[in-house]
Structures are given as C-alpha cells and as structure tokens.
Amino acid sequence: MQKQAIFRSKLLPYALVAPQLAIVLIFFYWPALQAVIQSFLLQDAFGLSTSFVWFDNYVELLRDRAYFEAIVRTFFFSFAIAVSSLSFALLLAVMADKPLRGSTLYRTLLIWPYAVAPPVVGVLWIFMLHPSLGVLSRYLRGLGIDWNPLLDGNQAAALIILAAAWKQISYNFLFFLAGLQSIPKSVIEAAAIDGARPMRRFWTVIFPLLSPTIFFLLVVNIVYAFFDTFGIIDTMTRGGPGTSTVTLVYKVYSDGLLGGNLGSSAAQSVILMIMVIVLTGIQFRFVERKVTY
Amino acid sequence: MVEEEGIRRYIAHAILWIGIAIVAFPVYIAIVASTQDNALIANGQMSLLPGGHFFEVYYQTIFVGTSGSTREPVGNMMLNSLVMALAIAIGKIAISIISAYAIVYFRFPFRMPIFWIIFITLMLPVEVRIYPTYKIVADLHMLDSYAGLSLPLIASATATLLFRQFFMTVPDELLEASRIDGAGPLRFFWDTLLPLSRTNMAALFVILFILGWNQYLWPLLITTRDDMQTIQVGIRKMITTTDALTEWPIVMATAVLAMLPPVFVVVAMQKLFVRGLVETEK
Numbered sequence: 001m002q003k004q005a006i007f008r009s010k011l012l013p014y015a016l017v018a019p020q021l022a023i024v025l026i027f028f029y030w031p032a033l034q035a036v037i038q039s040f041l042l043q044d045a046f047g048l049s050t051s052f053v054w055f056d057n058y059v060e061l062l063r064d065r066a067y068f069e070a071i072v073r074t075f076f077f078s079f080a081i082a083v084s085s086l087s088f089a090l091l092l093a094v095m096a097d098k099p100l101r102g103s104t105l106y107r108t109l110l111i112w113p114y115a116v117a118p119p120v121v122g123v124l125w126i127f128m129l130h131p132s133l134g135v136l137s138r139y140l141r142g143l144g145i146d147w148n149p150l151l152d153g154n155q156a157a158a159l160i161i162l163a164a165a166w167k168q169i170s171y172n173f174l175f176f177l178a179g180l181q182s183i184p185k186s187v188i189e190a191a192a193i194d195g196a197r198p199m200r201r202f203w204t205v206i207f208p209l210l211s212p213t214i215f216f217l218l219v220v221n222i223v224y225a226f227f228d229t230f231g232i233i234d235t236m237t238r239g240g241p242g243t244s245t246v247t248l249v250y251k252v253y254s255d256g257l258l259g260g261n262l263g264s265s266a267a268q269s270v271i272l273m274i275m276v277i278v279l280t281g282i283q284f285r286f287v288e289r290k291v292t293y
Numbered sequence: 294m295v296e297e298e299g300i301r302r303y304i305a306h307a308i309l310w311i312g313i314a315i316v317a318f319p320v321y322i323a324i325v326a327s328t329q330d331n332a333l334i335a336n337g338q339m340s341l342l343p344g345g346h347f348f349e350v351y352y353q354t355i356f357v358g359t360s361g362s363t364r365e366p367v368g369n370m371m372l373n374s375l376v377m378a379l380a381i382a383i384g385k386i387a388i389s390i391i392s393a394y395a396i397v398y399f400r401f402p403f404r405m406p407i408f409w410i411i412f413i414t415l416m417l418p419v420e421v422r423i424y425p426t427y428k429i430v431a432d433l434h435m436l437d438s439y440a441g442l443s444l445p446l447i448a449s450a451t452a453t454l455l456f457r458q459f460f461m462t463v464p465d466e467l468l469e470a471s472r473i474d475g476a477g478p479l480r481f482f483w484d485t486l487l488p489l490s491r492t493n494m495a496a497l498f499v500i501l502f503i504l505g506w507n508q509y510l511w512p513l514l515i516t517t518r519d520d521m522q523t524i525q526v527g528i529r530k531m532i533t534t535t536d537a538l539t540e541w542p543i544v545m546a547t548a549v550l551a552m553l554p555p556v557f558v559v560v561a562m563q564k565l566f567v568r569g570l571v572e573t574e575k
Contacts, residue, residue, distance in 0.1 A: 124320065
C-alpha cells in the first residue's frame with residue numbers, strides 16, 4: 001500500500017530519518033555486529049592477544065553442561081510462568097467478561113501490576129517469602145514445609161516462577177478480556193439454545209475462538225520470561241543457590257561481568273539473538289494477520 | 294446475553310475478589326512493612342496491620358537514605374528515573390514520528406531498506422547486545438550520564454510501525470488541501486499531522502514511560518556513581534547489604550515509591566493505555 005499524495009523533496013526525508021538511523025546504527029547494529037565478531041575470537045586471560053577460532057566458542061558452549069542446564073531451565077521457567085499466569089488470567093477474564101455490577105472497578109484493580117518493575121516484584125516476593133522474616137514463610141512452616149529458598153534450589157525456582165507469573169497476570173488478563181469481548185454474543189447464545197451448559201459452552205465454543213489470543217500470549221509470555229525475569233532473578237536469588245536459577249540472560253550477564261570469557265559471553269548473546277529472531281518472527285506473523293498496515 | 298443464574302454471579306464476584314486479593318497482597322504487605330519498626334520485622338514478628346512509623350520511615354527514605362548500603366536518598370533516585378523515563382518516552386516518540394513521516398510521505402532512494410533497518414531492531418533487545426553496547430557507551434564517555442542511560446534505548450521499531458500505520462489511514466485530501474493553502478512538508482507535518490496524532494502519541498507515551506521507568510539491566514551496568522543511580526537499581530543495592538542489617542521498612546517504602554509513578558500513569562490513563570496496548574500488541 002502506498003500513498004498517492006506525496007511530497008517531493010530530495011534531502012528532507014533523509015534529515016527526518018537521520019536521528020533514528022544514527023541511533024539504530026550506533027547502538028543496535030554496531031554492538032550486535034561486535035557480538036558476532038567477538039564470538040569467533042578467543043582472548044587470552046590478560047586480554048593481550050586475540051585469535052580467530054571459528055566456531056570454537058560455540059562448540060565449547062554446547063559441550064558445557066552448565067549451559068545446557070541453563071537452556072533447559074530457561075525453557076522450563078518460561079513454560080511454567082506462561083501456563084500458570086495464562087490459566088489464572090483466563091479464569092479472571094472469563095469472570096470479568098460477565099455482565100456484573102462493578103466490572104470497571106474490577107478491571108482497574110486487576111490491571112495495575114503491569115506497571116510494577118521486575119526488580120520491585122522481586123523485592124516484594126522475597127520479603128514475603130524470606131526464610132526468617134517472611135510473613136508467608138511462617139504459615140508454610142506451620143504446614144510443616146521446610147521452607148528456605150536461599151538454600152533449596154527447587155524452592156528458589158518455584159519462588160521465581162511464582163513472582164514472575166504474578167506480574168504477568170494483568171497483561172494476560174487484558175488481552176483475554178479484549179479477546180472475549182470480540183466474540184459475537186450470538187455464537188454463544190446459539191450454543192445456549194442448543195442446550196450447552198456454561199462449562200461446555202466455554203470448552204467447545206469460547207476456548208477455540210480464543211486460541212489465536214492464547215497463542216499470541218504464549219509467545220509474548222515466553223519472550224517476557226526470557227528477558228524481563230532478569231530483574232526478578234537478580235533481586236531475589238542472584239542466580240543461586242548454586243546455579244539453580246541461572247537463566248540464559250542471567251548467564252550472559254554473570255559470565256561477562258566476571259570478565260572471564262568474553263568470547264563465550266558473545267557466543268551466548270548470538271544464540272539468544274537467534275532465539276529472539278525466531279520468537280519475534282512468530283509474533284509478527286500473528287500481528288500481521290490481525291492488524292493490517 | 295445468556296442469562297446468569299444468581300449463584301453463578303456470586304461465584305464470579307468471589308473469584309474476582311480472590312484474584313484482586315492475590316494481586317494486591319504483596320503490595321499491602323509492603324505498605325504495612327514500610328510503617329513498622331525494623332527490629333520487629335527482623336525478628337520475624339511483623340504484624341499484618343500498619344505500624345506507627347509512617348512519617349519517619351518515608352522522611353528518611355526520600356530525603357536521607359539508608360544508613361548502610363547506598364546512602365543515596367530515594368528522592369534523588371526517583372529524579373534520575375524520571376529524567377530517564379521521560380527522555381526515553383519523548384525521545385522514542387519524537388524520532389519515530391519523523392521517520393514514519395519520511396517513510397510514508399516521501400519517495401526517496403533506500404526508503405524501504407531504511408524501513409527494514411529500523412524494523413529489524415525489534416529483534417535486538419538490549420539484553421543480547423549488552424557488553425558491546427556498554428563498550429560503545431564507555432568509548433563515547435557517556436557512562437554515568439543521562440544520555441548514556443537513555444540514548445541506547447531510544448530507537449523504537451514498534452513506535453515507527455504504529456505511526457506509519459496511522460499515517461496510512463490519514464486521507465490524501467488533507468495533504469492536497471494544505472498544499473493548496475501553500476503549506477510545505479514541514480508545515481503540513483506540524484499543523485495537520487501532529488494534532489491528528491495526539492491520541493496515538495498519548496497512548497504510546499503511557500506505555501513508553503512505564504518501559505523507561507522500569508529499566509533495570511541497562512542502568513545497573515552503566516551507572517557506577519551513587520548519585521546517578523535509578524530507583525530500580527538502588528532498591529537492589531539496599532537488599533544486598535553484607536555489612537549491615539537490611540533496613541526493611543526503608544526497602545519497602547522504596548518499593549512503594551518505585552511503584553507509584555507507573556501505577557498512577559496506568560490507572561489514570563487506563564483507556565488510552567489499554568487501547569495503546571492492544572494496538573501495538575506490546
């Protein structure tokens with residue numbers, strides 16, 4: 001699609017795109033290119049000499065057990081966060097979609113966690129579930145659970161998933177509500193006339209019609225779990241205990257920060273970049289189908 | 294609509310209130326903790342009702358800072374976060390709207406390649422280019438500066454796409470009319486297109502402000518001086534003290550203060566925000 005009425009000017013359009021182009025080239029492409037180049041280089045421990053090593057950094061990485069574990073962990077976290085947050089948000093959206101008194105109030109009270117920053121989410125939840133001073137830890141201990149996420153890796157992972165899913169409820173809720181409201185009421189009424197009970201109506205009519213939204217949210221939630229959980233992990237567990245909450249992004253950060261292996265850190269960045277490209281591609285296909293430019 | 298029987302309606306209300314309780318509980322605990330005495334909290338005996346230290350805790354948090362770890366008052370951190378969030382939001386909107394304008398209303402060589410160059414940045418989040426970007430910012434002597442905090446995050450493929458999409462729907466007659474009035478491209482942009490884009494800009498501003506305010510990894514890396522610290526980074530430093538006891542009431546007061554601006558923006562501009570979210574899909 002092209003505009004018919006346009007301006008003729010030789011230099012002005014370049015001046016208009018120049019600021020964005022400058023920032024994009026300096027802060028996006030140049031560093032991304034550097035990451036790719038760096039990932040093929042090996043630096044000695046003192047940074048005195050570098051040599052070109054082809055795919056050695058990648059091979060090394062794929063042989064590394066810790067990296068493999070980080071990949072598995074990241075995917076596990078992502079699915080656990082997405083599934084728990086999506087199912088709870090869907091339940092709330094279905095309820096809020098009913099013609100109830102006070103539905104605007106409900107909506108307002110449910111959407112604000114979207115605005116809470118990940119590190120703040122981390123601080124809130126670690127405080128509530130801190131082994132010695134957490135309010136909720138008292139009750140867990142009362143139930144006979146030996147709760148200490150600072151020592152127990154599985155509990156730490158559960159804590160990260162819980163906090164990350166909590167933050168994502170509001171975002172998923174909004175999209176589910178929008179999705180539910182776009183389903184024509186006549187379709188649901190027709191099913192009701194056919195004698196379908198509410199539960200059956202939900203599973204056979206509403207849920208299938210909602211599946212594009214679910215798919216889209218699944219992808220968005222996975223991207224969120226990949227990147228935005230960094231702030232939650234960093235404030236709650238800093239990757240510990242041991243490496244039980246180190247995700248891919250956290251590993252890029254911590255490996256690079258310790259400064260030990262720049263080549264490996266760069267190779268990890270490049271692998272992440274490829275993952276983002278795939279996820280963004282999927283996301284965009286969906287958006288393209290829904291929104292037309 | 295299918296009629297709801299009474300009992301089902303009550304169940305719906307109940308589930309929604311349970312949901313709201315789950316969503317609000319951590320924040321309630323934070324507010325309560327921020328009004329209590331630290332010794333009580335450290336003993337694990339925090340009460341679930343507000344204590345009497347509200348004014349002294351918030352005064353110390355905003356103007357004095359913790360006695361241990363960061364020593365920087367939260368007031369200053371909030372100012373840094375505010376400058377950064379505004380710079381990111383306004384910067385993104387400004388550079389995106391002019392590049393979208395160029396792409397839609399002009400025909401020039403490399404128009405589509407430039408569009409794609411901008412578009413592909415969607416796939417380069419700051420997390421995957423973190424160290425090389427850090428190095429560039431260091432080479433440009435922009436560490437510990439507002440420019441360093443905001444510039445590397447300012448490009449926006451989504452905003453450019455959104456404005457491009459919106460400009461496509463603006464009728465051609467408007468341009469022809471203003472041309473008859475003798476307006477050049479800049480005048481048309483300023484007098485016609487900008488006023489028309491006001492609601493889009495506002496919706497985008499809400500989302501981008503929150504995005505900027507909530508940045509964490511980037512400011513964590515590039516700010517080393519305490520007085521340039523943003524509130525998100527400051528709050529982590531407060532809970533990772535090794536030398537002293539964590540001052541939990543101050544930490545929780547900081548968490549509450551860090552939440553206030555973005556939550557206020559979301560609630561106050563709910564309609565715009567929701568529309569912006571659904572339109573941009575992120």
